[in-house]
Amino acid sequence: MERYDFAAVEKKWQDYWEKHESFKAVTGSPKKKFYALVEFPYPSGHGMHVGHIKAYSGLEVVSRKRRLEGYNVLFPIGFDAYGLPTENTAIKDGIHPRIVTDRNIEKFTNQLKKVGFSFDWSRVIDTTQENYYKWTQWIFLKLFENGLVFRDKTLVNYCPSCKVVLSNEDSQGGKCDVCHSEIIQKSKEVWYLRITEYADKLLEGLDTVNYLPNIRLQQENWIGKSTGAFVEFSIKENGEKLRIYTTRPDTLYGVTFMVIAPEHPIIEKYRDSIANIDALDAYKAECAKKSEFERTQLVKDKTGVKIDGLTAINPINGKEIPVYISDYVMMGYGTGAIMAVPAHDTRDYEFAKKFGIDIIEVIKGGDISKEAYTGDGEMVNSGVLNGIDNKKDAIEKMLEILAEKGCGEKGVQYKMKDWAFNRQRYWGEPIPIVHCPECGMVPVPYDELPLKLPPVDNFEPGQDGESPLAKIDSFVNCKCPKCGGDAKRETDTMPQWAGSSWYFLRYCDPNNDEALASKEALEYWMPVDWYNGGMEHVTRHMIYSRFWHHFLYDIGAVNTPEPYAKRTAQGLILGPDGEKMSKSKGNVVDPNDVVETYGADVLRVYVLFMGDYEQAAPWSESSVKGCKRFLDRIWALQDKLIDGDEYRPEMTAAMHKTIKKVSEDIEAMKFNTAIAAMMTLLNTIDGIGSINKAEYKSLLMLLNPFAPHITEEIYSNNFGAILSEQPWVTYDEALCVESSVEVAVQVNGKIKAKIMIPSDAEQPEVLEIAKNDPNIAGLVNGKTIVKEIYVKGRLVNIVVK
RNA sequence: GCGGGUGUGGCGGAAUUGGCAGACGCGCCAGACUUAGGAUCUGGUGUCCUCGACGUGCAGGUUCAAGUCCUGUCACCCGCACCA
Numbered sequence: 001m002e003r004y005d006f007a008a009v010e011k012k013w014q015d016y017w018e019k020h021e022s023f024k025a026v027t028g029s030p031k032k033k034f035y036a037l038v039e040f041p042y043p044s045g046h047g048m049h050v051g052h053i054k055a056y057s058g059l060e061v062v063s064r065k066r067r068l069e070g071y072n073v074l075f076p077i078g079f080d081a082y083g084l085p086t087e088n089t090a091i092k093d094g095i096h097p098r099i100v101t102d103r104n105i106e107k108f109t110n111q112l113k114k115v116g117f118s119f120d121w122s123r124v125i126d127t128t129q130e131n132y133y134k135w136t137q138w139i140f141l142k143l144f145e146n147g148l149v150f151r152d153k154t155l156v157n158y159c160p161s162c163k164v165v166l167s168n169e170d171s172q173g174g175k176c177d178v179c180h181s182e183i184i185q186k187s188k189e190v191w192y193l194r195i196t197e198y199a200d201k202l203l204e205g206l207d208t209v210n211y212l213p214n215i216r217l218q219q220e221n222w223i224g225k226s227t228g229a230f231v232e233f234s235i236k237e238n239g240e241k242l243r244i245y246t247t248r249p250d251t252l253y254g255v256t257f258m259v260i261a262p263e264h265p266i267i268e269k270y271r272d273s274i275a276n277i278d279a280l281d282a283y284k285a286e287c288a289k290k291s292e293f294e295r296t297q298l299v300k301d302k303t304g305v306k307i308d309g310l311t312a313i314n315p316i317n318g319k320e321i322p323v324y325i326s327d328y329v330m331m332g333y334g335t336g337a338i339m340a341v342p343a344h345d346t347r348d349y350e351f352a353k354k355f356g357i358d359i360i361e362v363i364k365g366g367d368i369s370k371e372a373y374t375g376d377g378e379m380v381n382s383g384v385l386n387g388i389d390n391k392k393d394a395i396e397k398m399l400e401i402l403a404e405k406g407c408g409e410k411g412v413q414y415k416m417k418d419w420a421f422n423r424q425r426y427w428g429e430p431i432p433i434v435h436c437p438e439c440g441m442v443p444v445p446y447d448e449l450p451l452k453l454p455p456v457d458n459f460e461p462g463q464d465g466e467s468p469l470a471k472i473d474s475f476v477n478c479k480c481p482k483c484g485g486d487a488k489r490e491t492d493t494m495p496q497w498a499g500s501s502w503y504f505l506r507y508c509d510p511n512n513d514e515a516l517a518s519k520e521a522l523e524y525w526m527p528v529d530w531y532n533g534g535m536e537h538v539t540r541h542m543i544y545s546r547f548w549h550h551f552l553y554d555i556g557a558v559n560t561p562e563p564y565a566k567r568t569a570q571g572l573i574l575g576p577d578g579e580k581m582s583k584s585k586g587n588v589v590d591p592n593d594v595v596e597t598y599g600a601d602v603l604r605v606y607v608l609f610m611g612d613y614e615q616a617a618p619w620s621e622s623s624v625k626g627c628k629r630f631l632d633r634i635w636a637l638q639d640k641l642i643d644g645d646e647y648r649p650e651m652t653a654a655m656h657k658t659i660k661k662v663s664e665d666i667e668a669m670k671f672n673t674a675i676a677a678m679m680t681l682l683n684t685i686d687g688i689g690s691i692n693k694a695e696y697k698s699l700l701m702l703l704n705p706f707a708p709h710i711t712e713e714i715y716s717n718n719f720g721a722i723l724s725e726q727p728w729v730t731y732d733e734a735l736c737v738e739s740s741v742e743v744a745v746q747v748n749g750k751i752k753a754k755i756m757i758p759s760d761a762e763q764p765e766v767l768e769i770a771k772n773d774p775n776i777a778g779l780v781n782g783k784t785i786v787k788e789i790y791v792k793g794r795l796v797n798i799v800v801k
Numbered sequence: 802g803c804g805g806g807u808g809u810g811g812c813g814g815a816a817u818u819g820g821c822a823g824a825c826g827c828g829c830c831a832g833a834c835u836u837a838g839g840a841u842c843u844g845g846u847g848u849c850c851u852c853g854a855c856g857u858g859c860a861g862g863u864u865c866a867a868g869u870c871c872u873g874u875c876a877c878c879c880g881c882a883c884c885a
Binding site: 172173213214217218221222224226228244245246247248259302326327328329330332333334337338339340341345346347348350413414415535538539609610611612615616617618620622623624625626627629630632636672673675676677678679680683742743744745746748749751754786787788789791794795797798799 | 802803804805806807812813814815817819820821824825826827828839841864865866878879880881882883884885
């Protein structure tokens with residue numbers, strides 16, 4: 001047999017698939033549908049990363065297997081092409097982002113095709129195309145219409161380097177998601193989507209889907225629902241009500257002070273009656289200088305200032321208590337004010353110690369002279385609550401009392417905040433809103449969509465965080481759609497997550513001009529059966545897109561509340577040095593190089609064989625060669641091919657076992673062990689020295705989803721048919737067992753011998769054989785046998801005294 | 802600090818969920834074929850060693866039997882982070 005010419009063969013089959021549209025999904029087919037989704041790439045100028053290959057290879061294998069099993073598979077790909085890196089390249093090189101994007105998409109397309117992914121290329125989408133973002137804008141208008149869009153001037157996350165406002169999700173860790181600069185807080189009026197309105201639905205929806213447990217948990221934590229109570233404290237000096245949120249209303253008798261955020265409006269309202277207003281202003285100014293990051297990260301000591309002129313009254317016992325400002329209370333969570341219970345809250349305890357405030361124990365069980373006690377226990381010093389010995393009952397009782405007094409009620413809070421939904425940049429979807437001096441914010445009429453991004457020469461953002469679009473008079477100046485008067489267009493664009501929040505719907509019907517997708521297509525394909533992607537998207541894209549989908553469900557635009565029935569995540573590929581791949585470390589592996597040196601099949605097999613799919617693993621060039629060797633040996637089997645349309649007796653169990661193992665492992669995403677099983681089978685075959693037709697056909701079928709080119713080539717060369725048109729191989733559970741098996745024989749738990757027994761032998765027979773073994777007889781004879789254990793097909797243990 | 806995860810040969814990783822630890826691959830060693838090998842093939846390869854002892858981060862425990870279960874502890878990774 002000649003050496004395997006992977007370059008020629010891979011090209012040949014890629015052309016074949018393209019010509020025959022082998023992977024085209026047919027909407028409405030009577031076959032059972034399977035919708036496999038991978039996260040579409042952002043087409044950066046660097047081209048594909050081996051991480052993309054791993055991310056797509058998982059469901060690629062599943063999709064190919066499903067097609068062989070007779071499913072109608074939708075496995076689409078597209079490009080999430082709006083975003084800052086492209087715009088930054090455009091600015092730097094003086095090329096229009098449209099051209100940069102098209103160039104990058106072409107590059108990605110070529111690379112993806114060279115790897116032989118079985119995407120349905122007839123459904124490719126590009127979020128920056130007018131016929132796509134028309135519908136992104138349409139969804140925005142629907143959100144607007146339904147009161148889920150608002151503008152607000154508050155402190156926002158701002159990246160001074162990118163000159164944009166970022167959402168909470170894009171500012172995780174206090175760093176800009178795009179350029180990793182330190183985020184600062186800035187007061188600015190921006191657009192928000194009321195995602196918090198959907199917090200409960202997003203939380204409850206998790207019960208109806210099958211996400212990996214850690215994915216689910218991260219979403220739950222991000223949404224961060226807490227239940228507690230709102231309580232109103234009166235201010236002695238002016239009768240004002242100071243509203244707080246607490247999860248521990250049961251500890252109300254233990255309140256010895258209150259803390260409000262430095263920005264709390266009550267200070268402004270009563271600044272004239274506060275004696276030490278200068279000190280408060282100074283403290284506030286100091287806090288404003290710190291970034292959110294410093295304010296939370298670098299906590300060494302509690303700081304704060306007592307407000308001289310505001311005294312609160314505890315509604316439960318009428319006690320007068322001091323009010324402080326401190327930066328450990330945030331304006332952005334709850335009401336920006338807390339009741340402090342130093343005996344039972346660690347932060348309040350630290351603060352009280354530092355400022356010499358009373359600490360009153362209301363729950364027994366700890367030693368409050370040493371530290372705050374946050375556990376459960378019997379209530380003390382708490383009036384009518386005394387004697388109640390658990391938190392739940394105490395909270396309930398307290399809520400009753402508060403309700404009677406009319407100064408408190410049950411409440412719910414979320415960590416998740418509303419979605420800051422705009423960027424002061426050019427390369428994004430224009431927000432289809434007109435500002436009219438008469439009518440206020442007026443949506444662009446649906447029949448005027450898409451609101452096109454105007455051509456410009458200068459994409460630089462303005463100095464004070466103004467969008468480049470603001471400089472284009474012909475875009476900005478318009479007529480109000482409502483009253484016809486002079487008006488101005490909104491000039492901010494949508495954030496990069498907009499387009500990806502609904503792209504999986506568009507794949508169902510990518511060219512529809514009447515709707516984001518036809519009802520029939522959505523009915524047929526949705527929900528996505530299996531979605532795989534990166535962990536980094538769990539608290540961004542996955543939250544956003546679920547929110548949009550729930551909303552679209554509520555307005556009847558889609559047929560299920562949840563978009564994704566199942567979600568998994570792949571682990572990173574690290575550099576050969578075990579570090580995260582990055583250009584600055586110079587440890588980046590280019591998939592192109594691997595394809596050119598070893599072939600696409602080798603790359604595909606390697607990224608799945610390198611380790612547990614869900615775990616990070618370092619790249620190893622020599623292990624890549626091992627995969628090359630494996631495929632070359634599969635090729636070389638053609639020299640050992642003999643006749644035979646059924647598995648030979650000595651191969652039967654091995655074949656059935658391998659088919660079972662590979663079939664099951666693919667479903668469980670245990671691709672590494674699936675490949676190992678095929679390697680083991682290959683070793684068995686090489687040991688025998690020959691393979692018959694039936695065996696070869698099955699082995700090629702098992703390997704086909706992983707290495708489609710080489711398997712197709714061997715199959716068509718030897719069997720004159722197209723492998724991917726054959727049905728997936730099946731196995732018979734009963735034939736998976738060998739006729740005889742080796743079991744270990746232990747005496748007192750130590751292995752002393754190994755014996756061959758018929759695999760269906762029962763315990764007495766096996767023990768008989770074991771005791772007659774020369775190595776065992778000597779150890780057992782003349783001793784008292786205390787216990788005899790036989791684990792079927794595994795081992796025998798004889799306990800003697 | 803809270804939440805989650807991981808810890809197994811020289812390396813990546815397996816282990817039917819309590820049943821022969823180290824599958825499979827890499828690397829390494831030896832041999833074969835070669836002018837040559839960073840190609841291919843064959844054999845070997847956890848550690849210490851003479852027999853048989855020790856081995857899954859560490860220390861205990863349960864069990865006929867523990868990588869797997871329990872208690873404690875250490876290290877590293879990821880996520881959130883003064884969330885009231």
